[in-house]
Amino acid sequence: MVKISTFSNILLFLVLFPYLSLIQTPFDTQPFAIIFSILIFSILLIKKDNDLSFPFPLWALFLIFLYALGIYFINSNYYYGMRSLVGYASVFFITFASYKTFKYFNIKIYIFSIYIWLFFGVVQLLFNKNFGRWFVPRMSTSVVRGVTSLAVEPSYYATICVFALILNELFYRNAKYNRKVYYLVMCTLVFQIIISFSGSGFLFLLVFFLSKCISLIFFDQGIERYRILFSSTIILFLIIFLFLYLPALQYTRAGMLLKNVLKDPMTLLFADQSVADRVSHVLLSFYSLLYSYGIGLGLGTWGDYSNLLTASAGGRIEEIANVWLSTGGRIMSGWGTAIYEIGIFGVLFVIVFLWIMFVGLRRNKEMKSVYFMSMLTIGFAMLMAVPIAFPLFGYTLGAFLYYAYKGQELQKE
Numbered sequence: 001m002v003k004i005s006t007f008s009n010i011l012l013f014l015v016l017f018p019y020l021s022l023i024q025t026p027f028d029t030q031p032f033a034i035i036f037s038i039l040i041f042s043i044l045l046i047k048k049d050n051d052l053s054f055p056f057p058l059w060a061l062f063l064i065f066l067y068a069l070g071i072y073f074i075n076s077n078y079y080y081g082m083r084s085l086v087g088y089a090s091v092f093f094i095t096f097a098s099y100k101t102f103k104y105f106n107i108k109i110y111i112f113s114i115y116i117w118l119f120f121g122v123v124q125l126l127f128n129k130n131f132g133r134w135f136v137p138r139m140s141t142s143v144v145r146g147v148t149s150l151a152v153e154p155s156y157y158a159t160i161c162v163f164a165l166i167l168n169e170l171f172y173r174n175a176k177y178n179r180k181v182y183y184l185v186m187c188t189l190v191f192q193i194i195i196s197f198s199g200s201g202f203l204f205l206l207v208f209f210l211s212k213c214i215s216l217i218f219f220d221q222g223i224e225r226y227r228i229l230f231s232s233t234i235i236l237f238l239i240i241f242l243f244l245y246l247p248a249l250q251y252t253r254a255g256m257l258l259k260n261v262l263k264d265p266m267t268l269l270f271a272d273q274s275v276a277d278r279v280s281h282v283l284l285s286f287y288s289l290l291y292s293y294g295i296g297l298g299l300g301t302w303g304d305y306s307n308l309l310t311a312s313a314g315g316r317i318e319e320i321a322n323v324w325l326s327t328g329g330r331i332m333s334g335w336g337t338a339i340y341e342i343g344i345f346g347v348l349f350v351i352v353f354l355w356i357m358f359v360g361l362r363r364n365k366e367m368k369s370v371y372f373m374s375m376l377t378i379g380f381a382m383l384m385a386v387p388i389a390f391p392l393f394g395y396t397l398g399a400f401l402y403y404a405y406k407g408q409e410l411q412k413e
Helices: 004-016 032-046 056-074 078-104 107-126 154-173 179-196 199-219 223-245 253-263 265-271 273-291 302-313 315-323 334-342 344-363 365-384 391-412
Strands: none
Touching (some): 004 032, 004 391, 032 078, 032 391, 056 078, 056 344, 107 154, 107 179, 154 179, 154 199, 154 365, 154 391, 199 223, 199 365, 265 273, 265 315, 273 302, 273 344, 302 315, 334 344, 334 365, 344 365, 344 391, 365 391
16 A cells, blocks of 8 residues: 555655656646646545545635536636636645645655756756756747746746745744755755746745745744844845846846836836736736626636726726737736636635635744745735646645644644
């Protein structure tokens, strides 16, 4: 019989390498993590000696998936809708699998994975940007863009590293390794975000360290708090300084965005097409809640309704959308996608995320700062760019769910 620790380690590896595939597939994000999570769910379902019970947030995620399934058959685009449906399924199944297996994983898998990402990123930076292309379905970069490592785009690479930074906080706070390893992993991940040259990655990194500083001030005590706060502040200002004044970085996408933000933040909305596009997606998806009367406009129907939403919203929203609005493909917001497609159940999705974080914050006194910092960082990332099908989102949610509902037991041990 395969040990549950084996399942736990395989799941961790799959979510840490969501784009990796030894066979050609038509997908950017590979389906292996959700398939394996469904396998874990099925095994626990048929084994009589296993406890399949789970807390309220998982029941809510299952209900959201069922509603999305119903909407898919009623009013959805067949192709794009299926991709969205897999996203809602992945949130439930990967979160469930993470919640049930998290305590059995081997921390060496996480650390080893971080250095694999680093190895491919450094080789691409120094020698050949296409190094490792045979492991992923595509690599989209250019001379002015950063490296991708084992992701399909620089921004995806940066997003992996940001979520890995959150796991680093979680593991260190639960004594999975010492302070030296904690700082080594943190610096390794920050370095990888920098060499990705990703504007969104740079923005997520700023939010991460700002959230970390705020959470340390309000929720931590003791001398260790000041040590971590000081080091986090130094890293934050060092990153800003490098992107403002280092020639190799100041003309990257992240460097130009930072320069424009410091000069006049509002001009970005009306002068930068990429920023206008992302903000338009967020604003219109939230406006759609009123437009659809809370029912949702269906899975994968963004191309059908985006122009109608723009005209109906009018005002500033229409002005920003007129700068640039992409109407094909997916909505560039995880929360926005859920609210646009399944209406009030998308709002429930956001509430479930906040519920998990607040329950964990209340029950785990030693992890309050980690929960608060992660709530702000993940919440912002999901608002701006990260899709709900991103495997590390479900896995991280399951980890926080585990500590939220097992925290009281852990403190008694």
